[in-house]
Amino acid sequence: MNLAARQTEIIDDADYLAHRYDEVADGFRFVHVPRDVHRSSTFITDEHLPNVHDYELISRADLAKAEIPTVPVHFIFHSAYCCSTMMARAFDIPGVSMGLKEPVILNDMIGWRRRGADRQKLAAVLDKSLELLARPMGDDRAVIIKPSNICTPLAIASLQLRPESKALLLYAPLQSYLQSIAKKEMWGRIWVRDVLIGTLKDGYAVGGFSQEQLLQLTDLQVAAIGWLSQHAAFAKIIETIGPDRVKTLDSDSFLAMQEATLQSLNQLFALDMDDTQIAQTLQGPAFTSHSKLDQAKSGSVFDASARHREQKEVSALHGPEIEMVCKWTSAVADSQDIKMDQASALLR
Numbered sequence: 001m002n003l004a005a006r007q008t009e010i011i012d013d014a015d016y017l018a019h020r021y022d023e024v025a026d027g028f029r030f031v032h033v034p035r036d037v038h039r040s041s042t043f044i045t046d047e048h049l050p051n052v053h054d055y056e057l058i059s060r061a062d063l064a065k066a067e068i069p070t071v072p073v074h075f076i077f078h079s080a081y082c083c084s085t086m087m088a089r090a091f092d093i094p095g096v097s098m099g100l101k102e103p104v105i106l107n108d109m110i111g112w113r114r115r116g117a118d119r120q121k122l123a124a125v126l127d128k129s130l131e132l133l134a135r136p137m138g139d140d141r142a143v144i145i146k147p148s149n150i151c152t153p154l155a156i157a158s159l160q161l162r163p164e165s166k167a168l169l170l171y172a173p174l175q176s177y178l179q180s181i182a183k184k185e186m187w188g189r190i191w192v193r194d195v196l197i198g199t200l201k202d203g204y205a206v207g208g209f210s211q212e213q214l215l216q217l218t219d220l221q222v223a224a225i226g227w228l229s230q231h232a233a234f235a236k237i238i239e240t241i242g243p244d245r246v247k248t249l250d251s252d253s254f255l256a257m258q259e260a261t262l263q264s265l266n267q268l269f270a271l272d273m274d275d276t277q278i279a280q281t282l283q284g285p286a287f288t289s290h291s292k293l294d295q296a297k298s299g300s301v302f303d304a305s306a307r308h309r310e311q312k313e314v315s316a317l318h319g320p321e322i323e324m325v326c327k328w329t330s331a332v333a334d335s336q337d338i339k340m341d342q343a344s345a346l347l348r
Helices: 003-011 035-040 060-064 084-090 104-114 119-133 149-161 174-183 185-202 211-215 219-241 251-256 258-268 275-282 304-335
Strands: 016-022 027-032 056-059 073-078 097-101 142-146 167-171 246-250
Touching: 003 056, 016 104, 016 119, 027 060, 027 119, 035 097, 056 060, 060 119, 073 084, 073 149, 084 097, 084 142, 084 167, 104 119, 104 149, 104 185, 119 149, 149 185, 149 219, 167 219, 167 251, 174 185, 174 219, 174 304, 185 219, 219 246, 219 304, 246 251, 246 258, 251 258, 258 275
Parallel strands: 073 142, 073 167, 097 142, 167 246
Antiparallel strands: 016 027, 027 056
């Protein structure tokens, strides 16, 4: 098979995931990731995919000449620790949609942006990345992308590039978020500082703090600043794109009202699922096994009851500190004119 024919074969087959963008080669690396590999991978990242080094490169110039089959693409942007992986897994519905869990190619756009990428070229490459991710598996009618939480700066550009796309902004209520961070102990506390560094680089960290003042914050205060920065960014996305295309949902409501959530997202994303398909999805693995595969193997299920038990355990150890940080965050939000309650709610 000659090179052109092989490239056409890859482009026409969504089992070949557009995994990475190679800045030096100005091309895209495709990795074979069929549906069963998506299902067995917590995320479609280097850490979880079995064959990331066995890729095939197609230049952006060659892709510009190709006809790329696509379907509508929609997004789940999120603030982490908010059941976003569970939701993305739920949209693995053959014949309806495929949920992509944190495609690394979008992380590449963030990294490139932080290194000073030319804005016009970045927009062109992001556009092509979204086109490649929008290739349908089989007869699926849509692709639902759950980017990494670091990809919030791409939300407005992505939605402007795809006027037919809709987005859900999913977040954990502040208290729940802080409980999740406290539960992770040292690794959670390191992670939130990495998040703050990223938001500072990306230019959307909340203002009002000098570098010295940021260094004086406790770990949970740092976590709260990261959460509040995402909250403000979400508000900007709604303001820019509009409430008809962008909806918000908190994870506690999602866990408590799974059927209503799925029904509403079915309408938002125009998936045309009937009641039987929705019922089957609710009875499927996304809602009956843990989203993190190491815990799923133990047979554990993460639902509203499990979350409540987890929060109760964390509160016994960290409750007073979390309560103080919540009050402090509310005061910071007031000082920066940031609303703690998001607009454009998915569930009314």
